[in-house]
Amino acid sequence: MLVFLLRRLAQSVFVLIAMMIVVFFGVFMIGNPVDILISPDATPLEIEETMARFGFDQPVHVQFLKFVGNALQGDLGRSFVHGESAVSLILSYMPATLELALLGLIFSVAIGVPLGVYAGYKADRWQGRTIMTGSIFGFSLPNFWVGMLLILIFAVELRWLPSTGRGDTVEVLGLRLSIFTADGFQHMILPALTLALYKASLVTRLARAGTQEALMQDYVKFARAKGLSETRILVVHVLKNIMIPIITVLGLELGSMIAFAVVTETVFAWPGMGKLLIDSILTLDRPVIVAYLMLTVIIFIVINLIVDVVYTLLDPRVRVKGDAA
Amino acid sequence: MTVLDVRDLQTHFFTDTGVVKAVDGVSFSLGEGEVLGLVGESGSGKSVTGFSILRLVDPPGRVVGGQINFRGQDLATLSARDMRSLRGNRIAMIFQDPMMTLNPVLRIETQMVEAVRAHDRVSHAAARDRAIQALSKVGIPSPEERLAAYPHQFSGGMRQRVAIAIALLNGPDLIVADEPTTALDVTIQSQILAEVQELARDTGTALIWITHDLAVVAGLADKICVMYAGRIVETGPTDAVLTAPGHPYTEGLLGSIPGHGRRGERLTQIPGMAPNMARLPLGCAFAPRCARASDICRTAAPEITDIGPGRALRCYHPAPMAEGVA
Ligand SMILES: Nc1ncnc2c1ncn2[C@@H]1O[C@H](COP(=O)(O)OP(=O)(O)O)[C@@H](O)[C@H]1O
Ligand code: SF4
Numbered sequence A: 001m002l003v004f005l006l007r008r009l010a011q012s013v014f015v016l017i018a019m020m021i022v023v024f025f026g027v028f029m030i031g032n033p034v035d036i037l038i039s040p041d042a043t044p045l046e047i048e049e050t051m052a053r054f055g056f057d058q059p060v061h062v063q064f065l066k067f068v069g070n071a072l073q074g075d076l077g078r079s080f081v082h083g084e085s086a087v088s089l090i091l092s093y094m095p096a097t098l099e100l101a102l103l104g105l106i107f108s109v110a111i112g113v114p115l116g117v118y119a120g121y122k123a124d125r126w127q128g129r130t131i132m133t134g135s136i137f138g139f140s141l142p143n144f145w146v147g148m149l150l151i152l153i154f155a156v157e158l159r160w161l162p163s164t165g166r167g168d169t170v171e172v173l174g175l176r177l178s179i180f181t182a183d184g185f186q187h188m189i190l191p192a193l194t195l196a197l198y199k200a201s202l203v204t205r206l207a208r209a210g211t212q213e214a215l216m217q218d219y220v221k222f223a224r225a226k227g228l229s230e231t232r233i234l235v236v237h238v239l240k241n242i243m244i245p246i247i248t249v250l251g252l253e254l255g256s257m258i259a260f261a262v263v264t265e266t267v268f269a270w271p272g273m274g275k276l277l278i279d280s281i282l283t284l285d286r287p288v289i290v291a292y293l294m295l296t297v298i299i300f301i302v303i304n305l306i307v308d309v310v311y312t313l314l315d316p317r318v319r320v321k322g323d324a325a
Numbered sequence B: 001m002t003v004l005d006v007r008d009l010q011t012h013f014f015t016d017t018g019v020v021k022a023v024d025g026v027s028f029s030l031g032e033g034e035v036l037g038l039v040g041e042s043g044s045g046k047s048v049t050g051f052s053i054l055r056l057v058d059p060p061g062r063v064v065g066g067q068i069n070f071r072g073q074d075l076a077t078l079s080a081r082d083m084r085s086l087r088g089n090r091i092a093m094i095f096q097d098p099m100m101t102l103n104p105v106l107r108i109e110t111q112m113v114e115a116v117r118a119h120d121r122v123s124h125a126a127a128r129d130r131a132i133q134a135l136s137k138v139g140i141p142s143p144e145e146r147l148a149a150y151p152h153q154f155s156g157g158m159r160q161r162v163a164i165a166i167a168l169l170n171g172p173d174l175i176v177a178d179e180p181t182t183a184l185d186v187t188i189q190s191q192i193l194a195e196v197q198e199l200a201r202d203t204g205t206a207l208i209w210i211t212h213d214l215a216v217v218a219g220l221a222d223k224i225c226v227m228y229a230g231r232i233v234e235t236g237p238t239d240a241v242l243t244a245p246g247h248p249y250t251e252g253l254l255g256s257i258p259g260h261g262r263r264g265e266r267l268t269q270i271p272g273m274a275p276n277m278a279r280l281p282l283g284c285a286f287a288p289r290c291a292r293a294s295d296i297c298r299t300a301a302p303e304i305t306d307i308g309p310g311r312a313l314r315c316y317h318p319a320p321m322a323e324g325v326a
């Protein structure tokens, strides 16, 4: 276990280095930040001074080494637009994204697992086929389209739920969160549903496949031979077995959920990291873009590590070893 | 008193390549405390017979005919709900592979308590007590602690004991044991055999013991049904069948047991392979492998014929010894 963790850690460092190179040179290509930093009527001298202050007059490789050196100290530069450290800027937007992604994840399990188990149980019937067809829509409908549809139905037509912003927030453990206030939670429902739709389809498919496989196992037949009800067999015997792979996959997907909340946050004007990224791209705020990409990679790496550990904890066969009676 | 009376049971599998008559007209009956040995090569329809009794045949299989009279009611026509209340309660089953029958992610306690509470409105604590009793009955040391364990923490033999304990939980009238010792090594096999025999005798539980090994049922069963290709080809009291087998197939099974062959004869294997159930020959299904097969054997299937008290045979040319009985 320890060896395994160390190896994963070493791999992560390589990924991080590779990402630094890709991110830095990639972003370096996307236009000249000087255009937005300096007013159009500045004198050539002023321009030169600004260039020197930000280090833009140096050769690329010097800039890169300086970037790496600073990055190692947790400094990814200052936002050109906000003036504040890019890392702390993103961190201040992060709670909004995290709570949205988390609620989205919960929604996708709450929707996907029951649908998938039922579809697996009725695999050859119309119920199962209908659910599977539905999940194809979940996969293929674009996020922004779903978001706007939900806004149209639930915010504009029915006026049940708000469609923009975070609503009331409350400070919990030093983080500003919406999820713990009634108003904030209402604001989260539509964007979280939008974010959940794709994952819910994924979970449905996973749960269906798992259920179909579990239903063929001897332990299900034995459970039936014990006279258990079909409901108990599905909810206890099957579900407990299929949750392990589902949680693994979902854990891995949490990273992409956070990273790709970009579109959803934009549609719902949700002030999270994703919206910050879009705004930063529009203003060519290079340090923020770089910091966002780097942080996202780190989030991915950390989540993968956690999932590996949780997985071993969840499966009793992996957890307890070598004490067969 | 008769516990189970199966009449002309037909269980067919409707596959893409045709209808497989896995069980084709099987009849037998079983009294209280009686042990029936259901013997035959792999693929002869023993498990399907067992699952049919519990109405647990999975699609594409289906019980298509016959009666399964259990204490006076026909299980073949019983509602799904009533059938469920019998399963694990009045009729229990033990499966072949102990590594697969227990749910790997649930504690033994969960799997035992639920089996009690599916049929009895008792508290968790009361169900747990019953589980502990059942575990100690099948010889599991410190059962109270073992309840908290997961299946993988038990050896194969211990897992099968747990499965047997689960079968015993509600004091059933009938237990169908489908090759429960086949996957275990020989010492544990005979231990479990002896224990189950004792348990069945003590409680008056009727037992159907399915096996491919005649030697296993020799000391256990009161009577034997020999199955071949979905049909019973010979049946009778264990002693009578073992000492004077009438069907060439039974003779073949006996010949392959060490110590059971006749004096001076070498161990013999039945020649040929188990038949393809989707494409059975026209006449007697055993004809391609039978040394005594004649023309009639290959044109029309023999009917089952009584040849003595409780003895019946499905063969045109039975061994002379068995004919003498008639
Ligand atoms: N799921 C299935 N689909 C098709 N045929 C099956 C299926 N299960 C069993 N059978 C048929 O039933 C026959 C008897 O199977 P089974 O009762 O398991 O044999 P055994 O005597 O070894 O327990 C097999 O030879 C096979 O042809
Ligand atoms: S009927 Fe004929 S072929 Fe079949 S077992 Fe008897 S002798 Fe052999």
Ligand SMILES: [Mg+2]
Residues within 6 Å of the ligand: B043, B046, B047, B048, B178, B179
């Ligand atoms: Mg079998």
